[in-house]
Amino acid sequence: MLGIYFSGTGNTKYCVERFLGYYDGSKPISIENPDVTEAMRKAETIVLGYPIYYSNIPKIMRDFIYHNRANFNNKNVFIICTMGLFSGDGAGCSARLLKRYGANIVGGLHLKMPDCKGDVKLLKKSLEENKQLVKSADNKIKDAVDSIKRGRATKDGLNILCHAAGLFGQRLWFYKKTLNYTNKLKIDKRMCIGCSRCVSLCPMSNLSIFNQKASADSKCTMCYRCISNCPQKAITLLGKEVIEQCLMENYLAK
Ligand SMILES: Cc1cc2nc3c(=O)[nH]c(=O)nc-3n(C[C@H](O)[C@H](O)[C@H](O)COP(=O)(O)O)c2cc1C
Ligand code: SF4
Ligand code: SF4
Incomplete structure:
Protein backbone atom coordinates (compact mmCIF):
# COMPACT_ATOMS: atom_id res chain seq x y z
CA MET A 1 0.00 0.00 0.00
CA THR A 178 -11.03 26.29 -5.89
CA LEU A 179 -11.32 26.37 -9.68
CA ASN A 180 -8.11 28.37 -10.11
CA TYR A 181 -5.08 29.39 -8.13
CA THR A 182 -5.44 32.74 -6.38
CA ASN A 183 -3.56 36.05 -6.50
CA LYS A 184 -5.12 37.24 -3.23
CA LEU A 185 -2.21 36.44 -0.87
CA LYS A 186 -1.08 39.61 0.95
CA ILE A 187 2.37 40.30 2.37
CA ASP A 188 2.85 43.24 4.72
CA LYS A 189 6.16 44.65 3.47
CA ARG A 190 6.63 46.68 6.67
CA MET A 191 6.62 43.49 8.73
CA CYS A 192 8.61 41.24 6.36
CA ILE A 193 12.32 40.82 7.22
CA GLY A 194 13.19 39.00 3.98
CA CYS A 195 14.15 35.74 5.73
CA SER A 196 12.99 33.57 2.74
CA ARG A 197 11.28 30.99 4.96
CA CYS A 198 8.00 31.33 3.07
CA VAL A 199 9.83 31.10 -0.28
CA SER A 200 11.44 27.77 0.56
CA LEU A 201 8.21 26.29 1.97
CA CYS A 202 5.68 27.20 -0.74
CA PRO A 203 4.56 24.11 -2.68
CA MET A 204 3.67 26.26 -5.70
CA SER A 205 6.92 28.29 -5.96
CA ASN A 206 4.59 31.25 -5.72
CA LEU A 207 6.83 33.41 -3.52
CA SER A 208 10.11 35.19 -4.18
CA ILE A 209 12.32 37.82 -2.58
CA PHE A 210 12.59 41.17 -4.29
CA ASN A 211 14.49 44.08 -2.72
CA GLN A 212 14.84 42.03 0.49
CA LYS A 213 11.07 41.63 0.86
CA ALA A 214 8.86 38.67 -0.02
CA SER A 215 6.39 39.06 -2.83
CA ALA A 216 3.66 36.76 -4.16
CA ASP A 217 2.66 35.73 -7.67
CA SER A 218 -0.80 34.50 -8.67
CA LYS A 219 -0.37 30.71 -8.27
CA CYS A 220 -1.37 30.30 -4.61
CA THR A 221 -3.26 27.08 -3.78
CA MET A 222 -4.40 28.59 -0.43
CA CYS A 223 -2.60 26.01 1.70
CA TYR A 224 -1.73 28.43 4.56
CA ARG A 225 1.77 26.97 4.95
CA CYS A 226 3.61 30.28 4.53
CA ILE A 227 1.07 32.06 6.75
CA SER A 228 1.56 29.50 9.52
CA ASN A 229 5.35 29.65 9.34
CA CYS A 230 6.23 33.32 8.82
CA PRO A 231 8.18 34.46 11.93
CA GLN A 232 6.78 37.97 11.50
CA LYS A 233 3.12 36.97 10.92
CA ALA A 234 3.40 39.19 7.84
CA ILE A 235 1.28 37.06 5.47
CA THR A 236 -2.52 36.85 5.22
CA LEU A 237 -5.00 35.45 2.73
CA LEU A 238 -8.70 35.38 3.67
CA GLY A 239 -8.42 37.62 6.75
CA LYS A 240 -6.58 40.80 7.68
CA GLU A 241 -4.33 39.57 10.51
CA VAL A 242 -2.87 36.32 11.76
CA ILE A 243 -4.76 35.11 14.84
CA GLU A 244 -3.13 31.71 15.21
CA GLN A 245 -0.36 29.98 13.28
CA CYS A 246 -1.82 26.53 12.79
CA LEU A 247 0.79 23.79 12.74
CA MET A 248 -0.06 20.17 13.41
CA GLU A 249 2.83 19.61 15.85
CA ASN A 250 1.27 22.16 18.26
CA TYR A 251 -1.76 19.91 18.72
CA LEU A 252 -0.04 16.70 19.72
CA ALA A 253 -0.75 15.81 23.35
CA LYS A 254 2.48 16.17 25.35
C1 LIG B 1 -8.95 27.80 1.79
C2 LIG B 1 -9.45 26.81 2.80
C3 LIG B 1 -10.77 26.37 2.74
C4 LIG B 1 -11.23 25.45 3.69
N1 LIG B 1 -12.51 24.98 3.57
C5 LIG B 1 -12.97 24.07 4.46
C6 LIG B 1 -14.29 23.53 4.31
O1 LIG B 1 -14.99 23.79 3.35
N2 LIG B 1 -14.73 22.67 5.24
C7 LIG B 1 -13.96 22.31 6.31
O2 LIG B 1 -14.43 21.54 7.15
N3 LIG B 1 -12.68 22.76 6.46
C8 LIG B 1 -12.17 23.63 5.56
N4 LIG B 1 -10.88 24.09 5.67
C9 LIG B 1 -10.03 23.59 6.78
C10 LIG B 1 -9.05 22.50 6.35
O3 LIG B 1 -9.70 21.56 5.51
C11 LIG B 1 -8.46 21.74 7.54
O4 LIG B 1 -7.94 22.57 8.49
C12 LIG B 1 -7.42 20.72 7.06
O5 LIG B 1 -7.29 19.71 8.04
C13 LIG B 1 -6.06 21.30 6.78
O6 LIG B 1 -5.18 20.26 6.41
P1 LIG B 1 -3.61 20.39 6.19
O7 LIG B 1 -3.03 20.79 7.53
O8 LIG B 1 -3.20 19.04 5.78
O9 LIG B 1 -3.38 21.42 5.16
C14 LIG B 1 -10.38 24.98 4.73
C15 LIG B 1 -9.05 25.43 4.78
C16 LIG B 1 -8.59 26.32 3.81
C17 LIG B 1 -7.15 26.76 3.85
S1 SF4 C 1 8.59 34.27 6.03
FE1 SF4 C 1 7.68 36.24 6.53
S2 SF4 C 1 9.38 37.52 7.13
FE2 SF4 C 1 10.26 35.75 6.06
S3 SF4 C 1 10.42 36.46 3.91
FE3 SF4 C 1 8.44 35.43 4.12
S4 SF4 C 1 7.00 37.11 4.58
FE4 SF4 C 1 9.05 37.88 4.96
S1 SF4 D 1 -0.61 29.80 1.00
FE1 SF4 D 1 0.57 28.00 0.29
S2 SF4 D 1 0.47 28.09 -1.96
FE2 SF4 D 1 -0.13 30.10 -1.18
S3 SF4 D 1 1.75 31.29 -1.23
FE3 SF4 D 1 1.55 30.43 0.84
S4 SF4 D 1 2.68 28.52 0.83
FE4 SF4 D 1 2.36 29.13 -1.32
Missing part, protein backbone atom coordinates in the same frame (compact mmCIF):
# COMPACT_ATOMS: atom_id res chain seq x y z
CA LEU A 2 1.39 3.42 -0.99
CA GLY A 3 0.33 6.57 0.89
CA ILE A 4 0.47 9.90 -0.95
CA TYR A 5 -0.82 13.23 0.30
CA PHE A 6 -0.91 16.98 0.01
CA SER A 7 -0.82 18.83 3.31
CA GLY A 8 -0.47 22.60 3.80
CA THR A 9 -0.07 22.75 7.57
CA GLY A 10 0.49 19.11 8.52
CA ASN A 11 -2.97 17.74 9.43
CA THR A 12 -3.33 15.51 6.39
CA LYS A 13 0.29 14.38 6.54
CA TYR A 14 -0.25 13.33 10.16
CA CYS A 15 -3.47 11.43 9.37
CA VAL A 16 -2.06 9.52 6.39
CA GLU A 17 1.06 8.69 8.43
CA ARG A 18 -1.09 7.34 11.27
CA PHE A 19 -3.24 5.36 8.85
CA LEU A 20 -0.25 3.62 7.26
CA GLY A 21 1.41 3.24 10.65
CA TYR A 22 -1.59 1.21 11.86
CA TYR A 23 -1.93 -0.61 8.54
CA ASP A 24 1.57 -1.86 7.75
CA GLY A 25 4.09 0.55 9.25
CA SER A 26 5.06 2.07 5.87
CA LYS A 27 5.74 5.79 5.35
CA PRO A 28 3.68 7.95 2.98
CA ILE A 29 5.17 10.51 0.59
CA SER A 30 4.07 14.00 -0.34
CA ILE A 31 2.91 14.83 -3.87
CA GLU A 32 5.68 17.48 -3.70
CA ASN A 33 8.30 14.69 -3.61
CA PRO A 34 9.79 14.17 -7.11
CA ASP A 35 9.79 10.37 -6.51
CA VAL A 36 6.02 10.18 -6.13
CA THR A 37 5.26 9.32 -9.78
CA GLU A 38 7.66 6.40 -9.84
CA ALA A 39 6.28 5.11 -6.54
CA MET A 40 2.73 5.29 -7.93
CA ARG A 41 3.66 3.27 -10.99
CA LYS A 42 4.74 0.36 -8.79
CA ALA A 43 1.81 0.47 -6.33
CA GLU A 44 -1.37 -1.62 -6.57
CA THR A 45 -3.24 0.20 -3.80
CA ILE A 46 -2.94 3.92 -3.10
CA VAL A 47 -4.09 5.84 -0.02
CA LEU A 48 -4.67 9.39 -1.21
CA GLY A 49 -4.90 12.20 1.37
CA TYR A 50 -5.79 15.89 1.02
CA PRO A 51 -7.40 18.72 3.00
CA ILE A 52 -10.83 20.04 2.08
CA TYR A 53 -11.04 23.61 0.79
CA TYR A 54 -14.60 24.93 0.38
CA SER A 55 -15.98 21.37 0.30
CA ASN A 56 -13.70 20.66 -2.63
CA ILE A 57 -10.27 19.35 -3.65
CA PRO A 58 -7.38 21.85 -3.41
CA LYS A 59 -6.37 23.01 -6.87
CA ILE A 60 -2.84 21.61 -6.44
CA MET A 61 -4.30 18.13 -5.77
CA ARG A 62 -6.78 18.38 -8.66
CA ASP A 63 -3.87 19.19 -11.00
CA PHE A 64 -1.78 16.36 -9.51
CA ILE A 65 -4.57 13.86 -10.16
CA TYR A 66 -4.97 15.10 -13.73
CA HIS A 67 -1.23 14.95 -14.50
CA ASN A 68 -0.96 11.46 -12.96
CA ARG A 69 -4.23 10.11 -14.36
CA ALA A 70 -2.45 7.26 -16.15
CA ASN A 71 -0.90 6.17 -12.84
CA PHE A 72 -4.35 5.84 -11.25
CA ASN A 73 -5.64 3.53 -13.98
CA ASN A 74 -6.54 0.08 -12.55
CA LYS A 75 -5.36 1.07 -9.06
CA ASN A 76 -7.31 0.53 -5.86
CA VAL A 77 -7.65 3.90 -4.14
CA PHE A 78 -8.68 4.67 -0.55
CA ILE A 79 -9.29 8.40 0.02
CA ILE A 80 -8.58 10.30 3.26
CA CYS A 81 -9.85 13.88 3.66
CA THR A 82 -9.17 16.19 6.59
CA MET A 83 -11.40 19.18 7.37
CA GLY A 84 -12.13 21.77 10.04
CA LEU A 85 -15.83 21.07 10.25
CA PHE A 86 -17.70 19.72 7.26
CA SER A 87 -17.25 18.68 3.66
CA GLY A 88 -20.20 16.49 2.72
CA ASP A 89 -18.54 14.56 -0.07
CA GLY A 90 -14.87 15.55 0.28
CA ALA A 91 -13.76 12.04 -0.65
CA GLY A 92 -16.45 11.83 -3.33
CA CYS A 93 -14.96 14.84 -5.17
CA SER A 94 -11.77 12.99 -6.06
CA ALA A 95 -13.51 9.60 -6.27
CA ARG A 96 -15.61 10.84 -9.21
CA LEU A 97 -12.50 12.14 -10.97
CA LEU A 98 -10.44 9.03 -10.28
CA LYS A 99 -13.17 6.67 -11.49
CA ARG A 100 -13.08 8.54 -14.79
CA TYR A 101 -9.36 7.71 -14.99
CA GLY A 102 -9.94 4.01 -14.35
CA ALA A 103 -9.35 3.78 -10.59
CA ASN A 104 -11.29 1.43 -8.34
CA ILE A 105 -12.40 3.37 -5.25
CA VAL A 106 -12.28 1.06 -2.25
CA GLY A 107 -13.28 3.50 0.50
CA GLY A 108 -13.16 6.94 2.07
CA LEU A 109 -12.40 8.42 5.47
CA HIS A 110 -13.33 11.93 6.68
CA LEU A 111 -11.42 13.31 9.65
CA LYS A 112 -12.18 16.45 11.63
CA MET A 113 -8.92 18.24 12.46
CA PRO A 114 -7.89 21.74 13.66
CA ASP A 115 -8.91 24.49 11.25
CA CYS A 116 -5.81 25.77 9.43
CA LYS A 117 -7.06 29.20 8.31
CA GLY A 118 -4.93 31.17 10.75
CA ASP A 119 -6.30 34.58 9.77
CA VAL A 120 -10.01 33.69 10.14
CA LYS A 121 -11.68 33.73 13.59
CA LEU A 122 -14.62 31.50 12.67
CA LEU A 123 -14.12 27.84 13.70
CA LYS A 124 -11.12 28.64 15.93
CA LYS A 125 -10.82 26.31 18.92
CA SER A 126 -8.77 26.33 22.11
CA LEU A 127 -5.49 24.38 22.21
CA GLU A 128 -7.14 21.74 24.43
CA GLU A 129 -10.09 21.36 22.03
CA ASN A 130 -7.70 20.98 19.10
CA LYS A 131 -5.67 18.37 20.96
CA GLN A 132 -8.92 16.49 21.64
CA LEU A 133 -9.85 16.68 17.94
CA VAL A 134 -6.54 15.09 17.00
CA LYS A 135 -7.04 12.32 19.56
CA SER A 136 -10.53 11.59 18.21
CA ALA A 137 -9.20 11.54 14.65
CA ASP A 138 -6.52 9.11 15.74
CA ASN A 139 -9.16 6.75 17.19
CA LYS A 140 -11.22 7.02 14.01
CA ILE A 141 -8.16 6.18 11.89
CA LYS A 142 -7.41 3.11 14.00
CA ASP A 143 -11.04 1.92 13.67
CA ALA A 144 -10.94 2.51 9.90
CA VAL A 145 -7.79 0.42 9.54
CA ASP A 146 -9.36 -2.37 11.63
CA SER A 147 -12.43 -2.26 9.35
CA ILE A 148 -10.28 -2.54 6.22
CA LYS A 149 -8.46 -5.51 7.71
CA ARG A 150 -11.85 -7.15 8.32
CA GLY A 151 -12.72 -6.51 4.65
CA ARG A 152 -15.22 -3.70 5.30
CA ALA A 153 -13.64 -0.39 4.27
CA THR A 154 -15.35 2.82 5.51
CA LYS A 155 -17.13 4.78 2.78
CA ASP A 156 -17.21 8.34 4.18
CA GLY A 157 -18.25 10.95 1.62
CA LEU A 158 -18.90 8.48 -1.16
CA ASN A 159 -22.68 8.07 -1.35
CA ILE A 160 -25.28 10.17 -3.14
CA LEU A 161 -26.57 11.84 0.07
CA CYS A 162 -23.04 13.05 0.87
CA HIS A 163 -22.79 14.35 -2.70
CA ALA A 164 -25.95 16.44 -2.23
CA ALA A 165 -24.74 17.68 1.20
CA GLY A 166 -21.36 18.78 -0.20
CA LEU A 167 -22.86 20.39 -3.27
CA PHE A 168 -25.73 22.30 -1.65
CA GLY A 169 -24.09 22.76 1.76
CA GLN A 170 -21.17 24.70 0.39
CA ARG A 171 -19.55 23.85 -2.96
CA LEU A 172 -22.22 25.42 -5.14
CA TRP A 173 -21.83 28.81 -3.41
CA PHE A 174 -18.01 28.74 -3.37
CA TYR A 175 -17.42 26.75 -6.55
CA LYS A 176 -15.14 29.32 -8.18
CA LYS A 177 -12.84 29.55 -5.13
